[in-house]
Amino acid sequence: MIRNPKDLERHTASERVNHWIVAICFVLIALSGLAFFHPFFWPLTQLFGGGVWTRIVHPYTGLLLVIFFISMFVRFRGLNRMTPADWEWLRRVREVAGGDDSTMPPQGKFNGGQKVMFWSITTCLLLMVLTGLVMWRAYFTFPVTLVRLAAVVHAAVGALAIIIIMGHIYLAIWTRGTISAMVYGTVSAAWARQHHETWYHQMRGKVRS
Amino acid sequence: MALQSLDIVRRSATTFRSPSIGQVPEVAKLIDVTTCIGCKACQAACMEWNDVRDKVGMNRGVYDNPPDLTASSWTVMRYTEHKEDGSLQWLIRKDGCMHCQDPGCLKACPAPGAIIQYANGIVDFQEENCIGCGYCITGCPFDIPRLSPKDSKVYKCTLCSDRVAVGMEPACIKACPTGALQFGTKRQMLGYAEERIVDLKRRGFTKAGLYDPQGVGGTHVMYVLHHADRPGLYNGLASDPGISPLVSLWKSYTKPIAAAALGVVALGAFFHYIVAGPNEVSEEAEREVEKEEDGT
Numbered sequence: 001m002i003r004n005p006k007d008l009e010r011h012t013a014s015e016r017v018n019h020w021i022v023a024i025c026f027v028l029i030a031l032s033g034l035a036f037f038h039p040f041f042w043p044l045t046q047l048f049g050g051g052v053w054t055r056i057v058h059p060y061t062g063l064l065l066v067i068f069f070i071s072m073f074v075r076f077r078g079l080n081r082m083t084p085a086d087w088e089w090l091r092r093v094r095e096v097a098g099g100d101d102s103t104m105p106p107q108g109k110f111n112g113g114q115k116v117m118f119w120s121i122t123t124c125l126l127l128m129v130l131t132g133l134v135m136w137r138a139y140f141t142f143p144v145t146l147v148r149l150a151a152v153v154h155a156a157v158g159a160l161a162i163i164i165i166m167g168h169i170y171l172a173i174w175t176r177g178t179i180s181a182m183v184y185g186t187v188s189a190a191w192a193r194q195h196h197e198t199w200y201h202q203m204r205g206k207v208r209s
Numbered sequence: 210m211a212l213q214s215l216d217i218v219r220r221s222a223t224t225f226r227s228p229s230i231g232q233v234p235e236v237a238k239l240i241d242v243t244t245c246i247g248c249k250a251c252q253a254a255c256m257e258w259n260d261v262r263d264k265v266g267m268n269r270g271v272y273d274n275p276p277d278l279t280a281s282s283w284t285v286m287r288y289t290e291h292k293e294d295g296s297l298q299w300l301i302r303k304d305g306c307m308h309c310q311d312p313g314c315l316k317a318c319p320a321p322g323a324i325i326q327y328a329n330g331i332v333d334f335q336e337e338n339c340i341g342c343g344y345c346i347t348g349c350p351f352d353i354p355r356l357s358p359k360d361s362k363v364y365k366c367t368l369c370s371d372r373v374a375v376g377m378e379p380a381c382i383k384a385c386p387t388g389a390l391q392f393g394t395k396r397q398m399l400g401y402a403e404e405r406i407v408d409l410k411r412r413g414f415t416k417a418g419l420y421d422p423q424g425v426g427g428t429h430v431m432y433v434l435h436h437a438d439r440p441g442l443y444n445g446l447a448s449d450p451g452i453s454p455l456v457s458l459w460k461s462y463t464k465p466i467a468a469a470a471l472g473v474v475a476l477g478a479f480f481h482y483i484v485a486g487p488n489e490v491s492e493e494a495e496r497e498v499e500k501e502e503d504g505t
Binding site: 006035036037038039040041042051052054055096097098099100101102135137138144145147148149151152155156158159160162163166167170173174175176177188189190191193194195204 | 222223224319320321338340341342343344346347352356361453455456458459463464465467468470471474475478481482485486487488489490491494495497498499502
């Protein structure tokens with residue numbers, strides 16, 4: 001359903017489904033991981049049927065997340081190559097934080113910040129899956145020093161990944177009119193022109209370099 | 210078992226202090242390696258009292274049997290043939306949980322109350338609270354806890370906390386035929402060890418000494434060694450064990466700091482919204498785009 005025929009298609013249905021599978025897995029893995037993170041979060045185990053179930057479910061959720069993330073990575077990899085305009089955008093990111101990005105250099109489908117988020121979450125997940133496998137006692141036994149190192153990295157990078165995703169969610173809420181891109185797949189023309197001007201012109205068939 | 214007659218002073222994954230005003234003397238098991246004959250009566254007594262039976266394994270051409278600690282073998286004799294000054298010494302060490310004063314397993318455990326330390330120093334696993342993650346194995350400086358493939362819980366020596374609670378000595382102590390295993394208050398055991406060391410030194414073992422590693426705050430299972438300067442001779446007994454700095458970095462720093470960071474980021478985002486307001490397309494810009502698009 002397109003509410004306004006002038007709206008632009010930002011994400012196809014298949015991209016949206018892929019994104020939300022990853023998102024659901026991420027919420028589950030973050031909540032189950034936090035349960036082991038600090039005693040403060042231990043009550044979260046109740047969401048998964050207790051401590052033992054949380055321990056069982058967490059790594060499988062991680063595998064599912066990684067499989068679907070790989071699919072998303074393949075889809076979006078090309079759109080996330082850094083360009084000079086992205087670096088310029090990042091240098092002036094403070095202006096955006098003030099609440100208005102209409103003065104920023106024109107951006108393609110994804111801006112510099114989104115690209116940084118894409119590559120940093122990719123790096124985080126790669127580290128998480130490698131260290132997670134090392135810690136998965138149900139199937140693997142690695143030298144204890146390696147497991148200890150993996151545990152530190154898994155905890156630190158896990159927290160970092162949650163912080164990155166908190167930022168991702170916040171920015172989607174903060175930049176009004178963005179959520180519809182991942183729900184209906186469309187954004188308004190004005191939204192596109194203000195936040196992603198280069199992409200807007202590409203979509204309207206008026207490519208400007 | 211958490212017994213009322215044994216006060217718990219430390220609980221895993223618990224950030225507040227456990228009831229700890231009671232004063233109970235610390236206990237200790239002393240293993241006099243120099244008088245051990247390697248008969249394995251302690252191993253048999255441990256299996257019997259705790260009702261655990263390991264699978265019958267294969268003979269590997271050495272006396273070590275079973276070859277390693279398992280979830281059902283909480284103590285194992287380690288045999289080392291050591292040649293020195295043209296003579297052969299048969300170094301036999303009873304391996305098992307050392308009951309550290311500062312237990313790495315308890316520090317690493319994420320499940321509240323799955324590992325506890327009693328006021329008398331015994332470190333005990335509470336399998337009904339164990340979730341089977343194996344973090345205790347990662348935390349232990351002595352490679353002692355074993356994950357059972359049968360029930361995915363971790364097991365190790367309890368120092369017969371159930372027997373000690375009712376004033377009995379651990380099963381292994383009761384079975385030892387030579388007096389190589391002694392049990393009492395830690396102070397008594399230190400005194401007894403001192404006598405043994407004096408005797409050993411008189412017999413020519415000038416490097417005889419006590420193994421009560423201070424890197425883990427001392428242990429409630431101690432060894433008398435003929436070569437206390439080289440504990441590694443006894444099947445790789447750690448010479449200066451301590452909780453790995455990686456485990457401390459993981460549990461004492463990374464996790465609390467990161468948990469606080471998550472809270473700060475959540476609050477920071479909320480207040481950013483309140484202060485800076487949403488990033489919106491102005492009505493003016495919207496009208497402009499509409500006009501432009503209608504014009505083309």
